[in-house]
Amino acid sequence: MSNHTDSNPVLISADEIKPASPELETVRKKLASATGKRYWRTVQELADEPAFGELLQREFPRGAGEWLDPVSRRNFLKLAGASMALAGLAGCTRQPIEQILPYVRQPEYLVPGKPIFFATAMPFSDYALPLLVETHEYRPTKVEGNPQHGASMGATDLFAQASILDLYDPDRSVNITYKGEPRPWGEFLGSIRGRVLYHNANKGAGLRFLTRATASPTFGSQMAAIQQTFPQSKWHRWQPVHRDGARAGSKMAFGAYYDPIYKFDAADVVVSLDGDFLSGSWFPGFVRYARDFMSRRKDPDKGMNRLYVAETCPTTTGAKADHKIPVRNSELEHIARALAAKVGVAGAGGGQINADQQKWVDAAAADLMQHKGKSIVVPGVFHTPALCALAHAMNAALGNAGQTVTYIDPVEIAPVEHLQSIRELVDDINAGKVETLIIIDGNPVYDVPVDLGFGDALKKVVTSENGMIVQLAIYNNETSEYATWHVPMAHYLESWGDTRSFDGAVTLMQPMIAPLYGGKSANEIIAIFTDQPDSSGYDMLRAYWRSQHTGDDFEAWWRRSLHDGYIANSVFPAKQVTARLGAVPPPPAVDPNAIEIIFRPDPTIFDGAYNNNGWLQETPKPLSRGTWDNVAYISPNMANEFGFFVLETDGIATSDSQKNVNADHQSDSQNVIEITLDGRKVKVPAWPQPGHPDQAVSLFLGYGRKKTGTVGAGAGYDAYSVRPMTSQYVGSGSIQLTKDHWDIAITQGHFTMDTREPVKAASLQQYLDNKQFAHNPEEEPKEADSLYPDFRQKGWYKANAWGMAIDLNSCVGCQACSVACYAENNISVVGKYQVQRGREMMWIRIDTYYAGDPANPSVYFQPLPCMQCENAPCEGVCPVGATVHSTEGLNDMVYNRCVGTRYCSNNCPYKVRRFNFLLFADYTTPVLKLMRNPDVTVRSRGVMEKCTYCIQRITAARINAEEQNRYTEGRIDIRDGEIKTACQQACPADAIIFGDINDPNSRVAQLKAQPRNYSVLSEVNTRPRTTYLAAVNNPNPELEKA
Amino acid sequence: MPQLFHRSANTLARASILGVVLLLTGVAAALFQLQRSPYVTRQHEVLDQPIPFSHKHHVSGLGLDCRYCHTSVEESSFAGIPPTKTCMNCHAEMWTSAPLLDPLRASFRTGQSIHWNRVHDLPDYVYFNHSIHIAKGVGCYSCHGPVDQMPLMYEENSLQMEWCLNCHREPEKFLRPKEEVFNMTYHQPTPAHPVEWDGKQYYSQVLLGDDLKQQYHVRTVADITSCSTCHR
Secondary structure, eight states, X not given: OTTOOSSOSSOOOGGGOOOOOOOHHHHHHHHHHOOSOOEESSHHHHTTOHHHHXXXXXXXXXXXXXXXSSOOHHHHHHHHHHHHHHHHHHHHSOOOOOEEOOOSSOOTTOOTTSOEEEEEEEEETTEEEEEEEEEETTEEEEEEEOTTSTTTTTOOOHHHHHHHHHHHOTTSOOOOEXXXXXXXXXXXXXHHHHHHHHHHHTTTTTEEEEEOOOOOHHHHHHHHHHHHHOTTOEEEEOOSSOOHHHHHHHHHHHSSOOEEEEOGGGOSEEEXXXXXXXXXXXXXXXXXXXXXXXXXXXXXXXXXXXXXXXXXXOOHHHHTOSEEEEOOHHHHHHHHHHHHHHTTOTTOOOOOOOHHHHHHHHHHHHHHHHTTTSEEEEEOTTSOHXXXXXHHHHHHHTTOBXXXXXXXXXXXXXXXXXHHHHHHHHHHHHTTOOSEEEEESSOHHHHSOGGGOHHHHHHHHHHSTTOEEEEEESSOOTTGGGOSEEEEBOOGGGOOEEEEBTTSOEEEEOOSSOOTTOOBOHHHHHHTTSSOTTOOHHHHHHHHHHHHOOSTTHHHHHHHHHHHTBOTTOSOOOBOOOOOOOOOOOOOOOOTTSEEEEEEOBTTTBTTTTTTOHHHHHSOOTTTOEESSOOEEEOHHHHHHHTOOOSOOTTOOOSOTTXXXXXXXXXXXXXXXXXXXXXXXXXXXXXXXXXXXXXXXEEESSOOOSSOOTTTTTOSOOGGGGOOGGGSSEXXXXXXXEEEEEEOEEOTTTTOOSOSOSSOEEEHHHHHHOTTTTOOTTTSOOTTSOOSOOGXXXXXXXXXXXXXXXXXXXXXXOOHHHHHHHHHTTOOOOOHHHHHTTOOOOSSEEEEEEESOTTSOEEEEXXXXXXXXXXXXXXXXXXXXXXXXXXXXXXXXXXXXXXXXXXXXXXXXXXXXXXXXXXXXXXXXXXXXXXXOTTSOOOOTTOEXXXXXXHHHHHHHHHHHHHTTOEETTEEOOOTTTSOOHHHHHOTTOOEEEEETTSTTSHHHHHHTSTTEEOTTGGGOOOBSEEEEOEEEOOOHHHHHO | OOOSSOTHHHHHHHHHHHHHHHHHHHHHHHHHHHHHSHHHHOBTOOOOOSSOOOHIIIIIITOOOHHHHOTTTTTSXXXXXXXXXXXXXXXXXXXXXXGGGHXXXXXXXXXXXXXXXXXXXXXXXXXXXXXXXXXXXXXXXXXXXXXXXXXXOOBSSOOOHHHHHHHHHOGGGXXXXXXXXXXXXXXXXXXXXXXXXXXXXXOOHHHHHHHHHHXXXXXXXXXXXXXXXXXX
16 A cells, blocks of 8 residues: 555655665765755755655655555445445535524624634743733634733744633543542532631641742732731742742842843844743743844844854754854853853853863853943853853843843742742651642642652642642643642633733733633632632732722723733833852863753643643644654764664655555654663653754653643653752763664654755855845746746736745744644644644644754754745646635635645645645534634645635735725725734744735835845746745854854 | 347437436436525525514514614624614513513523524635625625515525625626615616716616726725635
8 A cells, every 4th residue: 555656756666765874974974065055954865865855756745645544445445435425415405504693682892703802911930921812702712912012012922822722622620529529619618618717726837838930919919818817838839840040040149039131132242051032931031032132133234133052952042043052061051151251250260161162152252242231141041050140240241231131020929949949848748747738730740850759748648637638720630639629720811810921011811701611710719718718810800909009090090901911011120230249159060971861841842731732732843843742852973873863764664565554654763762860760762953962862841741631641751750859950861772662753854845945044244245145046937937827917916915025034933823823724733643644734834954064053944834826836736726816816725615636735846735634623522613713714624725824814904994995006005014914923033024015115025125035946936925035144253264 | 040129229229328418417407406496595495483583574664774783784794693682672662472572581581592593604614794795885685685575584595606706796787875785675777767876867787886896996806706705
């Protein structure tokens, strides 16, 4: 069966396709001999393996078009025959009669069929992202950033985009349970009130609260009240991705906890010491910082900022760096010291660094010294206190403090160092001091340091005579089985509340929908312990703010704040603080032979909280492009030493094709290594990641869950199982190659385009010398050299002509656009097995390209939606006219006409079309119906689908403009920026610009007029409406010379 | 050996080929017609409703405007089915004990919606928008027929795509002045009954339609017959 191929012009036999094992040396030689710049996605591609050639020629990766399930062809034909007969019958029946259920009393502001937007905020880690949520008849369907709020500027991250799916997740906890048995709320309340009386008597001795970090002022005031009533109770905090090092570093430098606020738009030079501010929301302020930082790289003619990155684990921040060095974790502090000494920090002491690092430090230091007050040193949030303190001291010495870096009080209420806090709790439990433990949110049994034995400790509480554990959680998780009472928690889109954004501004949360599964908010549970046990979440919130805003104008002020989603002028003022570097502990010794085990939050699953989210599971991790699993990054060198230089084996048959259909398609088989840390072991799939430092392995948290929903079950390995207290983010251990293999679903090799230079890049100097560097007039065909119909002659494109420009310089590869597209366009999740076969449905993929030596390559991200070609190869080959040109220049996709010949995707040079090989859309789960965007068809099996520039948004804006009678010069006057595609709206870096190219003043038209603007595959003359602005980086000429 | 078949069998055989072709064509034609027939489209079919609401009584009898109940027709894709409260505005005072209105009062009392059967039901992959049609001068009558004469609601037109395209291909044949959109008794201009609009007398629909198309910025036929106008 595997011999059957679909319309593949270059056939090679399965024997020729061997697991890729290009020796690193061959690769290096090839790179050295290559003329000009060479981009690669996989090392296999570098080695020109035959399999890669096949991948190029294929419409979908190997196996996507084949029937793989263990059903014989005979059975299949039987089924097909039967279904055809049924389909024939079904065609003759009439549409069933549908019903309309109008409101009994229609809410005042509701217009059926029109979305309403409400402001709220999504708590993440210890701060929040301000949002606007689109609701249809009060069903939240899409999350956008709050454009009025400085922490969002209208953009979001992928977690916020995916939170819609979390809200409706049918796997959420639905019952209040007592020792696993469902119980009514009243019984729970009675039981807890008994506890409250008991603890009233003993002043709260034995009463403990464990929550995640929170920035909610109302929650804070409740906890303060509890402290008054129960003076002996304690409030502990734990979240696994904590920033204890940064906290302690602040104390070391300033004597108190402060949060740094960076002004990247004001910085000419940024030096990041593993500070991955362009990667994700675990770096507070990521969304705003990406916008600010990239605002200085949009127009090379106006000069650019420069980014130096030293990183211990490849991140997207490193990918955007002008100068990046991969360093081992223990070396980083030495680098920081060397840099600090150079920029004039007294008492830093020189670090011991090697020649390459010295060069980097020298250049960075010189640049910093030249840009005093206009530079930033960003420390990583997962590092030692000393590193953070050194960075604060450098910013002070460079005069950046107060200019590009300011300090504010922490947004976390009553900030603590989390490791210390959880350790105290476990010590108290072990000492028998804890009787009642209230666990709000979080999943400590799973994610507390393994050597604390949290599960055993909880068992001690539960089995003790008077012990009770109450858990409030969204899911039934690992912790639930230890809880006496489990209460379903309300999602943030279901609850009233307040929180703060990273800059301290108070953002208010309002529910979009009543709790779907009867959940309770943290405020409501905590209220049971206060003197107002029955007040609602809204009452508590309002009462708190009534006490804070005492003016007569409260009502107006309150309504205004709720409407805006934040309280005006509540940003924390900058503190006048001076970093004083006292006694910095000596740097850790660098043992060149030790293997460093690095722990990092997973880029899409975070700490495990989003483990059951299908959109996030299927979103490729920005660098490895893996889905549905976590891998362990090792360096290509290390992989070479292990003798398994299998960087990327996608599309490769690992066994004889006749042997087993499934084995033939086990395309992503990776070697398994065993990690040993402090005597604990975990087996992980090793992934040689270009740019990873040697003698180190990076593990990602959040997978290997023992108790989660149906989506996350069985995915990945559990990095927490080897993460002890002493090695929260780095430890020293050993690794050993095993004989096992692990099938992962890596998308990096999928949808490869046949082009030499998909991305174009140059240095700033090269750009200034030749602004047309992205163009090669010899290769670019003329518009007339085409046999395609010229729609202009028919008078099309005259009114509005939509186009898109994507700035490769700005894209940080964060994937917010991809997830936003899932939410906006009802895209289906297909699962790991299907992704391995190349059947993922993601409409806008982000291709990652590397250039240069695999040890430290340059990295480029290229978001790739449908190009909306003017000469569209897909249109001509459709036998049923299901994909046709619109008068505005889009390639319309008519789902109801599609019969699934797949000719179009076969003919698409960009490979942006996605086919529903099976019924991927969930038509049956009732709750998911509420989630769908009602303006977009839910596609069924056998239908091709693709991006259409969010045609539903275009139509809505056009109708709106026409009804307001807005016309200019024969065009409908849709204001520039009035239509934002979902990807554009979500993008934190403002990298995607959509608009009317007929309007010369539109942003998109102006970007397309720039010399950097180029079309991918321009040589095939498809005339795509989506074009790219070539990347220009800004390397230090001093370093370039060397 | 004697011949088994008479000579005429040759003719019969030839004729039967033609017969099969005709039969297949006939079956195909019949299926096509079936697919367009009121049986499938439910055109002119009166559906049972929980309350036998009479548009005739409320519109031509009492003179209610369409928009009194279908409030969102000018601003949304969905015209809106009135909430129970709208009915109760009057029926809290009149016909308060009529058994016909029991379901209405029950709905108001219990807070449960009335389950109306949908008369005008487009397939889910069609994204029809009421408001833009109103804004361009398409009368309610043009699609819904003489609603003011319907004691019980039925579908006047097939609502099939070819029927939509009739107008999208030649909008000038159907447009009317915006102020006449909700007028159920409006008639297209004829030499005998001219229509006055914008200070001019029109004696033919084509002339009026062309002017309205200009004035109302109706997009070109190519624009409004692009697939994405209705499908996405």
